[in-house]
Amino acid sequence: MTKLSDEAQAKLQEYLDEVRSALRGCLTVDADDVEHDVMEHIEGELQGMQEPVSRGELEAVLSRLGSPDQWVPEEELTWWRRTVRRLRTGPEDYRLAYISFGVLSIGMLLGTLMRGPASYFFVVFLGSFCLSRAAVSAAGSRGKLGPQKWLICPGLVPVYLYLAYFLLLFPMGLGGALGDNVIWPWYRSLPRSGTGHRLGEVIVNLSVATCALGLWLIALGIVLWRWPKLIVVLFRPFANWFSRKWAKWMMLSGFVLVVATVAVFVLFGIP
Amino acid sequence: MSTDFFENWTTQLRKGLLELCILNAIRGERLYGYDIVRRLRGIEGLVISEGTIYPILSRLKREGLLRTSIEESPEGPPRKYYRLTGRGEEFLSEMNSYWNAVKSGTDETRRGTGHDQTQ
Numbered sequence: 001m002t003k004l005s006d007e008a009q010a011k012l013q014e015y016l017d018e019v020r021s022a023l024r025g026c027l028t029v030d031a032d033d034v035e036h037d038v039m040e041h042i043e044g045e046l047q048g049m050q051e052p053v054s055r056g057e058l059e060a061v062l063s064r065l066g067s068p069d070q071w072v073p074e075e076e077l078t079w080w081r082r083t084v085r086r087l088r089t090g091p092e093d094y095r096l097a098y099i100s101f102g103v104l105s106i107g108m109l110l111g112t113l114m115r116g117p118a119s120y121f122f123v124v125f126l127g128s129f130c131l132s133r134a135a136v137s138a139a140g141s142r143g144k145l146g147p148q149k150w151l152i153c154p155g156l157v158p159v160y161l162y163l164a165y166f167l168l169l170f171p172m173g174l175g176g177a178l179g180d181n182v183i184w185p186w187y188r189s190l191p192r193s194g195t196g197h198r199l200g201e202v203i204v205n206l207s208v209a210t211c212a213l214g215l216w217l218i219a220l221g222i223v224l225w226r227w228p229k230l231i232v233v234l235f236r237p238f239a240n241w242f243s244r245k246w247a248k249w250m251m252l253s254g255f256v257l258v259v260a261t262v263a264v265f266v267l268f269g270i271p
Numbered sequence: 272m273s274t275d276f277f278e279n280w281t282t283q284l285r286k287g288l289l290e291l292c293i294l295n296a297i298r299g300e301r302l303y304g305y306d307i308v309r310r311l312r313g314i315e316g317l318v319i320s321e322g323t324i325y326p327i328l329s330r331l332k333r334e335g336l337l338r339t340s341i342e343e344s345p346e347g348p349p350r351k352y353y354r355l356t357g358r359g360e361e362f363l364s365e366m367n368s369y370w371n372a373v374k375s376g377t378d379e380t381r382r383g384t385g386h387d388q389t390q
Contacts, residue, residue, distance in 0.1 A: 041304060
């Protein structure tokens with residue numbers, strides 16, 4: 001065996017570790033066979049060199065052998081080795097997508113098994129969401145998301161659904177509370193309102209909630225008509241279709257809801 | 272033609288050709304791995320990473336196309352020699368026939384002398 005310098009010996013050991021690691025998950029190859037051949041190859045290349053062989057001389061041989069990660073085609077690896085390899089060597093935007101999906105799936109699994117508190121799930125969702133948005137931004141510079149959308153979307157959808165609910169429906173809750181605590185007691189205090197029964201309370205509360213939603217949609221529509229890109233940026237990459245036309249529809253819907261509510265108020269004789 | 276497309280194409284082409292060349296290099300004799308690499312490294316554009324050859328040898332052995340024997344070497348530690356099995360010989364003949372047919376058809380197409388056999 002050719003004598004190597006200490007540095008070259010350490011480099012050789014490092015390289016052989018890489019070889020073993022690259023071949024570990026390969027179903028069609030005998031890793032011991034390959035390692036034996038690689039050692040023979042290195043020995044053959046180093047023959048005749050002045051001993052101890054330096055790290056630089058060894059690196060030249062290893063460089064011609066190439067990176068062990070490239071020796072085995074992906075289709076010959078087990079699925080988990082393929083995943084690990086993609087994480088280690090994939091393009092930056094794909095790595096973010098894998099990490100985002102990993103954070104979400106592993107986080108959810110652990111949280112469910114260990115019955116984690118709500119704050120734990122909040123952190124998992126938020127972490128996965130931030131990684132997914134970063135992946136969307138990285139992919140944006142390349143022009144398209146491609147197949148990685150399947151890794152990114154699970155991190156985005158829960159947060160976007162919550163955001164959409166908050167943006168579109170939360171005024172109903174406020175309106176309902178306003179109706180229950182202010183409008184309905186006031187209506188009952190009117191001399192001609194009678195005693196007020198359960199149906200009347202429901203109608204008043206629902207009408208106030210619907211009116212609040214209508215007013216909110218009008219306000220939101222005005223803002224989005226002025227700055228339509230807000231929705232595009234907020235819900236990227238799902239809202240690229242949003243334009244002023246949709247903001248106008250939003251205002252119109254709000255207007256219809258307000259008119260309908262006023263009609264109900266008039267019908268029930270609320271001044 | 273984009274660089275990515277060309278690289279992908281050469282990678283695909285090399286993959287099959289490398290196996291054919293390895294089997295042809297071993298035909299009729301016994302060689303150890305490093306000897307095979309030395310024979311093939313002279314073929315322009317065929318061997319990009321020399322290490323690629325060793326997993327292919329291992330795979331061909333698992334497929335039953337090659338067998339190995341460890342023999343003492345006067346120049347150092349024992350060497351692992353590869354040779355074709357009977358099945359490997361048969362398979363190689365089929366591969367060479369197939370390659371000759373494809374190559375001759377490709378050459379004809381390039382020269383513009385190819386014609387539609389159905390007419």
